[in-house]
Amino acid sequence: MPTMNRRAFAASGSAALLASFVSPAWAAYPDKPVKLVVPWAAGGSTDAIARAMAQRMSQTIGSPVIVDNRPGAAGMIGTDAVAKAAPDGYTLAIVELPHAIAPAVTAKLPYDLLRDFTPVTMIGTSALVFFAGMGDDSKDFKTFLKTAAAAAAKGSPPAIAHSGAGTVSHLAGELLASRTKIPFNMVPYRGSAPALTDVAAGTVAGHFATLASGSSLLGANRIRPLLVTSAQRVNLPGLQNVPALAENGLRGLEIDQWWALVAPATTPLDVIEKLRREAIAALEHPSVKERLSVLGVQMKGSTPAELRAFLRSEAERWQKAAHEIGLQPQ
Numbered sequence: 455m456p457t458m459n460r461r462a463f464a465a466s467g468s469a470a471l472l473a474s475f476v477s478p479a480w481a482a483y484p485d486k487p488v489k490l491v492v493p494w495a496a497g498g499s500t501d502a503i504a505r506a507m508a509q510r511m512s513q514t515i516g517s518p519v520i521v522d523n524r525p526g527a528a529g530m531i532g533t534d535a536v537a538k539a540a541p542d543g544y545t546l547a548i549v550e551l552p553h554a555i556a557p558a559v560t561a562k563l564p565y566d567l568l569r570d571f572t573p574v575t576m577i578g579t580s581a582l583v584f585f586a587g588m589g590d591d592s593k594d595f596k597t598f599l600k601t602a603a604a605a606a607a608k609g610s611p612p613a614i615a616h617s618g619a620g621t622v623s624h625l626a627g628e629l630l631a632s633r634t635k636i637p638f639n640m641v642p643y644r645g646s647a648p649a650l651t652d653v654a655a656g657t658v659a660g661h662f663a664t665l666a667s668g669s670s671l672l673g674a675n676r677i678r679p680l681l682v683t684s685a686q687r688v689n690l691p692g693l694q695n696v697p698a699l700a701e702n703g704l705r706g707l708e709i710d711q712w713w714a715l716v717a718p719a720t721t722p723l724d725v726i727e728k729l730r731r732e733a734i735a736a737l738e739h740p741s742v743k744e745r746l747s748v749l750g751v752q753m754k755g756s757t758p759a760e761l762r763a764f765l766r767s768e769a770e771r772w773q774k775a776a777h778e779i780g781l782q783p784q
Contacts, residue, residue: 483543483725484517491547493532495525499666499749503577503713504548506745510736515728528620529553530564537565541572541718543725548577550713551622554768558776559620561783567769571716573761575730577737578751579710581684582626583693585668585677586660587653595680595702602636602659612659613639615649620781623649625772626662626683626709628779633704653677664711665690665750683709690750712768713751714761726758 488511492504501523508519524532529552539545553567565571586592591601602612614631616624619642631638641658643649646667652658654676662683671677672692679696682688685708687698699707715733717726734755736742743753756764776782 483728484515486544487518487520488515488543489520489522489545491522491524491532491536491545493524493526493529493547493549496523499580499664499711499751500548500550500713502666502749503746503751506742507577507733507736510739510742511732514735515732528556528560528618530556530560534564536716536718537570539718541721543717543721543729546574546715546717546729547571548713549716549765551709551711551768554765555620555622555625555772555776557769557783558772559781559783567765568762570719572719572721572726573758573765574715574717574726575733575758576754576756576761576764577713577715577733578746578753579712580664580666580750580752581682581688582622582662582709582711583665583668583679583696584630584660584662584681584683585650585653585672586680587656588676588678589656592660592678592680595697598660598680599634599636599702602638603634606636606638611637611639613641613657615641615643615652615658615661617645617649618642619784622709622711623662625775625779625781626707628781629707629775630704632779633707650677662709665693666748669748683707688750693750714765716761730755730758 490504490508492501494500504521508521511519524535533547533549533553536545536547549567556563584595586598592598605612614627616627618624623646624640627638627640646661646663649661650663650668650671653661654671668677672679679693681702682693682696682698684698685700687694687696699705717729737753737755
């Protein structure tokens with residue numbers, strides 16, 4: 455056999471051998487149901503996003519995509535289960551802003567967001583809204599701050615509700631207090647629903663929440679949106695005329711709730727790419743956009759590399775934020 459032919463034969467043989475190890479394992483993916491873990495109870499924003507995506511992806515990916523709610527331990531139970539799942543593309547998770555905050559406020563996490571997961575794609579973002587009651591002292595955010603400062607000077611700072619220590623609403627409230635020098639009284643609740651109910655009743659002065667959490671009370675004209683925690687105003691029903699942070703001199707406090715799709719670490723890259731394409735196609739489908747429009751979610755796909763960089767920057771940001779307000783991991 456001539457030298458060139460032997461080389462060609464060897465090269466083709468090596469390629470065939472490599473293909474025998476790589477291609478057959480994933481050629482038929484997926485050939486069984488794909489599980490999408492939501493680490494929270496059914497009925498919330500994350501659950502709604504997951505179900506809208508799963509329904510559409512089930513129609514296009516070739517196998518059912520099943521939402522699996524695994525709540526508990528502030529989202530750690532479900533997330534840890536995915537971190538420890540087989541890296542075969544059949545177990546996925548939706549992670550979100552609280553997952554980036556957790557390392558800054560939780561002493562012993564059973565997983566590492568950057569080490570134990572392979573990013574697939576960003577799903578979307580939603581600015582937080584500061585909701586207040588309907589009193590005259592809450593006509594706009596500047597009036598709210600002026601009234602709060604006056605009350606604090608008399609020894610009675612107003613109360614801001616939050617959804618528990620270490621949650622985004624807690625850190626947002628503490629950061630607001632730090633930047634405005636107003637010592638708000640931070641009051642914990644078991645979630646945004648009861649917190650906003652007390653905002654409407656005048657029991658507490660305000661609460662940071664997503665538009666989805668406040669939509670029913672906002673629609674009933676029982677609470678008032680004073681501020682969106684984004685760099686610019688948000689073009690969504692009920693928020694078009696609500697000022698952004700910069701308009702109130704609060705640069706550097708931009709906070710977006712966000713959602714992202716991840717898989718266990720070392721999931722094959724060809725599987726990740728297929729999941730990324732299918733997830734983004736689902737997010738761009740009109741039926742999914744319509745279902746999620748009421749949540750105020752801005753759809754936003756990404757590459758795995760972009761998502762990894764984003765997750766890293768968010769983790770670093772919230773470590774600094776926790777340090778600024780003196781919050782220690784518990």
